[in-house]
Amino acid sequence: MKGNVAVIGAGLVGAVAGLSLAHEGYNVTIFELRADPRLADTEDKNLRSINLAVSNRGIRTLRMIDPQMAERVLADVLPMKGRMIHDLKGNQAEQLYGLYGDAIYSIDRGVLNENLLHEIELFDEAKNEGSIQTKFEHKLVNMDFGNDNDEHSPVELTFRRKNSNDDVHLKFDMVIGADGAHSITRAFLGKKVRMDYSSQYIDKCYVELYIPPSDDPSNKFSISPNHLHIWPRVDFMLIALPNTDGSFTSTFFGPWKLTESLRTEEQISSFFSDQFPDAVNLIGEKSLVRAFQNNPKGSLLQVTCSPYHFKGKCIIIGDAAHSMVPFYGQGMNCGFEDVRVLTELLKKYKHVSEDAFEAFTETRHKDLLAILSLALANYHEMSAKVTSNLYKLRKATDGFLHKLLGDHWLPLYTMVSFRDDIPYHEALEIEANQHRLVSIFGGVTILSASVAILYGLKRGLKI
Ligand code: FAD
Known part of the structure; x- marks a missing residue:
């Protein structure tokens, strides 16, 4: 056993973080303020039903934890291979996402969350070093980070339980805050470290x-x-x-x-x-x-902050660390990617959580800023640009160059949604360079055409 971990929040990212750490040999307890969603009545479920698009970054994390688990969790997805644009008259026009049948996958958020909770129950402690359990109706109300001078002193968490006047106090080696955009873990962390924060x-x-x-x-x-x-x-x-x-x-x-x-x-x-x-x-x-x-x-709330951690004791991930607008369909996918990055860093630093958390804050921040800005810009793309001829021309150019040059020319949407090996900030930089090249090429083409026309006119008309 590598240590006792508390995960705050049994939403999509908290459940995946818990599963990943349990597979790595940690003793995980997930605390969730709400009741078990599997026990909620159907009317309540329908009201909260939101569809999500799962794409490669999210899928990669699920496969990293357990490929068979990924298959079970994503059994009910429907592939969406492109956008279908509906105009005012009801005409429909298809815009494919990729050249090679690439798709993002639609799944009901409630179904996905329940599938993940089910996987927690299926977790076989006999086959794995770690363990995992979930405590519903436990609301985190206080965090005491212990003795600052003793890196091994545990973090004491206080939970308020529904229908009980007695708070529960529990000690953990490590706390992962996955408690969403209004995260209380982030608030406690902010009292401990000099956190830059904006919402x-x-x-x-x-x-x-x-x-x-x-x-x-x-x-x-x-x-x-x-x-x-x-x-x-x-x-x-x-x-x-x-x-x-x-x-x-x-x-x-x-x-x-x-x-x-x-x-x-x-x-x-x-x-x-x-x-x-x-x-x-x-x-x-x-x-x-x-x-x-x-x-x-x-x-719709956008949150940025940094650092994401305090020593090796606490770290925030998912919407708690980077709530973004939903227009790139990346909020959850990016949260799942946080889990992969964090798990890989823990392994890389031989489970010395302070080193792993430090590296997470250092390497992840630029990627999170990049996806936040991409998500915001994509509202304009979805609501307006998709109908512009210039946008369609740029898409066609990107497609043509991608076909011609393969990985040397990648459309932005492909890098973000279909590739899981290009960090978000690199995707943004590559796109900026490609955009510059297209603009220069476009400018040179227009200039050459104008010169050719003028020359032709001059000769033809003997000016
Ligand atoms: P949450 O889902 O907010 O979960 C946090 C959990 O913590 C909750 O269960 C909460 O009850 C619990 N909690 C909070 N406080 C406490 C406490 N004090 N104690 C204990 N528990 C606590 N993302 C995509 O990738 N693709 C999409 O297509 C997509 N579409 C979206 C469409 C819409 C309309 C919206 C609003 C979002 C969309 N997103 C999408 C974003 C995605 O929903 C979020 O990024 C994702 O749900 C974040 O998961 P999370 O686990 O970090 O946070």
Whole structure:
């Protein structure tokens, strides 16, 4: 046994972190403030159902932990090989993500979380050195980092339990904070280290909507199940991701002022009929109005901080360390990648957690800043650029050069979503260089063409 580890949060990243460390021989306890989601009633589950796109970085981490586990956990995914753009008239146009059938994979967040919790139960202590258990309805309320001068002094955690007046106090060698964007672990860490921290609410609100399966017995999907559907309208947009039962989870993103101005049945109906007529037919007008009025309106928060750790005692990962807007579909994938990077560093530094945590903060920060900026920029790409001819030309150029030059020319989306070996900050740098080359080439081409035309005119017209 390599030490006792507390993971705070049994969300997607906390569950994966717990599994990874248990496979490495640690004695892991995961604490979660909520009840076990597998016991929540169906209505509650439906309300919180959000689809996620899993891509290569996330899949690589699951495979690193256990390839068979990865297969079981991702058994219910649907591949999405590109975007399907819906215009105002309801016409659809496909934009493939990659040249070689590359896909990102749609999965229900609730299903994924439950699959991971199930894997925790399947963990076989007889076959592995480590162990893992989960404590639900345990809310972290205090952290005492112990004696500063003694690196081996344990961290004492205090948990408040539902329906109990007695707090629980427990000691651990190491604490992993995976408690989401509003992380309390981060707050305690911030009292201990000189942490740079910034948070920013983006002026976009999101509302979940639902496209039911089709009535057609020969095809349960009313639109293509192998695309991420987008209705881009610049300031706002609608997207839809497929579910295996033929339904789609659709999400409206728009500025808060606009979203909150749509209150009455007439306002909602007329806005959606004007902007997304084909989506109204798919969702059903009455269901759409009901969902828009009653479903929670979510805010989008971006968080950056550094360092991510205190000595070898505590580290934060996932949304706790880098909450990002969802437009690149990387929040969870990046959180899973945190787990891989951290696990590899622990192995590299022979499980001296202080060295591994130090290296994590040093190497990971630039990647996290890079993906945060990419995620923010991708709203503009999804909601507006996808319809511009210049964007389509750049995509076509990228595709052509990628086919011609292979790995020497990689489109940005390919580097971020389909490659798991190019750190985010390198992907950003490579793209900046490629963009510069395309601009220079474009400029030179236009200049040469202009010179040729002028020369031709001069000779032809004998000016
Ligand atoms: P969370 O999922 O927030 O989990 C944190 C857990 O900690 C929770 O269970 C919480 O109850 C628990 N907790 C909090 N405080 C305490 C405490 N004091 N004590 C004990 N437990 C505590 N990412 C992708 O990769 N692909 C996508 O397609 C994608 N789409 C998205 C779409 C939307 C609309 C949104 C909002 C996000 C999307 N994301 C996507 C991002 C993704 O959902 C998050 O990055 C991911 O869920 C973060 O996981 P986490 O485990 O770090 O945090």
